[in-house]
Amino acid sequence: MKKIDDKRKQINNIVSVVKLASLLFSGMGIFNFIINKYNITRENLNYTLTMWMIIFSILILILIYAIWAFSTAYKFNEKYVDRIQVIENLFFVCIFFVVLFLTGVHESEFKFLFLFIIITSTIQVGMEHGMLIATISSVIILIMDLFYGTTTGKNIYFEKDLIIVGIFILTSWTLGLYVNIESEYIERLQSLANKDGLTEVYNHRFFQDALKTSIKLCEDNKESISLIFIDIDYFKHYNDLYGHQKGDEVLKNIGAILRSSVRKEDIVARYGGEEFAIILPNTLEKDAIAIAERIRLKIENTYFEGEENQPNGKLTASIGISIFPDKADCDVELIKSADDALYRAKFFNRNRVEAYYSILDELKKDIKDKDTEEKDIEIITSIKTLISVINAKDKYTYGHIERVVIYSKLLGDKLGLKKEDKKNLRYGAYMHDIGKISILEDILNKKMKLTNEEWEILKQHPMNGVEIIKPVEALNGITDLILHHHERYDGQGYPSGLKGKDIPYLARILTVVDSFDAMTSNRPYSIRKTHDEAIEELKRCKGTQFDPEITDAFIDIITKNKDITYL
Incomplete structure (x- = not known):
């Protein structure tokens, strides 16, 4: 959720500002230490120069951290974020320890610095880590009191710092509870938004x-x-x-x-x-x-x-x-x-x-391998879209194309076609009905017999298909298949009325395959034939509608591979 991500970024920025403030207070402690250590006073000639050098150094350190904190927020891989925050928090604990050590150890007035990192670590990482930082901070302060405090009588520093330790633990615990409640709420919101x-x-x-x-x-x-x-x-x-x-x-x-x-x-x-x-x-x-x-x-x-x-x-x-x-x-x-x-x-x-x-994906790969023009690949992509549109318009076409491709591959192997011819036959089988894109859906799905006018419109789809693929040089080998796959062996077909061997060989193959699948499929305008009925129809039309040699080869394939007809 964008709002939740934005909220997390805002919290991260606030935490970074708090840490900057803690660095500023740390700088003040280091500043006091240097002044006292080297007895720098106004009467000292180097006072002004020293002061500016100290201030400048502290500001540079704070600026470096500010740039790092705000520029890297949420840019790490998610699985490393918590680990980086833990290391950063421990680094701050070390800085505060050094500040305490330089400013009087058990007598230092900068023990409150640990509260900054306890609060920020609890908000960032959660209660467990906040309690850990609170415990480490408490142990550091109490050990300093024991080692550097009075060894006789009352150790007033230890007793006073027990109150500070209580504040540390209480702060991390109560704030951690709130953070857990808030995290659970955010998770619920995310679940509602994402599930x-x-x-x-x-x-x-x-x-x-x-x-x-x-x-x-x-x-x-x-x-x-x-x-x-x-x-x-x-x-x-x-x-x-x-x-x-x-x-x-x-x-x-x-x-x-x-x-x-x-x-x-x-x-x-x-x-x-x-x-x-x-x-x-x-x-x-x-x-x-x-x-x-x-x-x-x-x-x-x-x-x-x-x-x-x-x-x-x-x-x-x-x-x-x-x-x-x-x-x-x-x-x-x-x-x-x-x-x-x-x-x-x-x-x-x-x-x-x-x-x-998709055979068209195979064709695109072939085109790329031949290093042809990029426009050919774009046209192939467009053809793929057109075929999807045809499938949506005419549900019969989708399964028909898939089956005709399978039959064509089997028949091509049976007839011993050359590799290039086999490939052209597959491409042609896939795209032979692409010209139907320009045919009205009402005509494609009409359940009654087509009128003469509607039939003439449907007969235009081979020529329309050729016009679509003509711009692609790599598809020149399949134009004859698309144009002539409705020609008849006796010359009574369309669009050119070609006869016998004048019909391109691959087109004659496609005609047999296309017709067989048409006969054995559920179509709006014809009754589906059984497997055996379709074979008898092929035999009856052998020599009139179909090439006899190709028909015999196909019948042999179908008889030996009956299961494929049910794809």
Whole structure:
């Protein structure tokens, strides 16, 4: 909290002023000692020069401390602050001891100086340290009385100083109690400001500040920081069935599970309604995945009242992971990439852990490795944003792209493509629908059959896609894929009506893969085909819509790898 930090700085400044005052009084004691020691009087010719030298020396010492105290306040690493304050307070005790020794030892009038450091140390460090300083100060004064006081009869200095010792102890104790009460109050305020009242984990605001701080520390120490996003599956369904009170109980239990599943240095926060985030400092991706998987299993294996009525019979969570600096350059990118991974986990049947991955990030790395123009990297970043917009407009597109990339990779390996062609096929698969950015959401999500006019608009997306990627020289190899992935082997496709071998080879591959996934996916305007029905459709359209050789190779892959169709 900014107000609390400001208050602490004000207290630190006041304490520094008090210590300066104690130095000033100490200087007065040293000043008296020098005058008496060397019998400096007005009749002495060196009186004025000596006086000014003494005053100047004391002021210089005080100025040095003032500059140090006010310029270094709160600039040390937090874990070293208390240690530095303890050393500083003991240093002041030593100074006051010297002053007492120079100004009459047991007869000195400067015993009150210890009160300054007892008060300031109690305020700064707390009751225990204040009592320690009070005890040390008392022992110093009483030992001086015993060693230098009268050895016969009454030791009046010892008796009088017992009262001073009582004042020292009482001051540190009462002031320490007040400081403890104030500290507890501040902690409660911080807890109210930083914690989510329902789940007892940190709130969204604290998470944002903590993430920025953690990233800065990781940059300084050249370490990695992982971010986990957790979202409760079908939570709205649960709330609708049992009401928000029961939903709140679920959130409390999830919060407790998360707190018990992380390390002391990790930060658990409630990011949104049913969404949580965990910051894992100095953690590699593989370790973050292991932690996330343990959390997922713990949630899945915990019984929540009424979970049997959830869509999958259990109350579960989807989890996304990203890592800085490997997959994000700043806190904003880290949040977005972890959120993308979470979206992918939820899209692919939920109750799973997904680490962030983007082919466009791989492309950006390739561009950097080739030392091409910076504007190309900026355009790639823009393309990535455009694809995110398309995903938001058309939920089908997101999963479709991911699956088409997987199918394309498998088919490219099967056909023995060269390394460069495999890479272009993957990039093309990822960006083949980017032209849909200019298509109205109403058309993309229309449940009834498209009108002729709407169909003509939809058919423009390959050409729109080419226009978007054209400025990037590194993407020249995929323009044919994007432009011609809706051509037909019999020449009845669009936009150019190319036929047979005239259609670029990689585009023919993409056509088969794209069509198969379209047939086996839930789409607004068509009924999803089963795995076997889609294979029969590929066989039926072989030689008319699809390249026969490529179709046979793909059918062979799909038949041998049936599980991948359920991604």
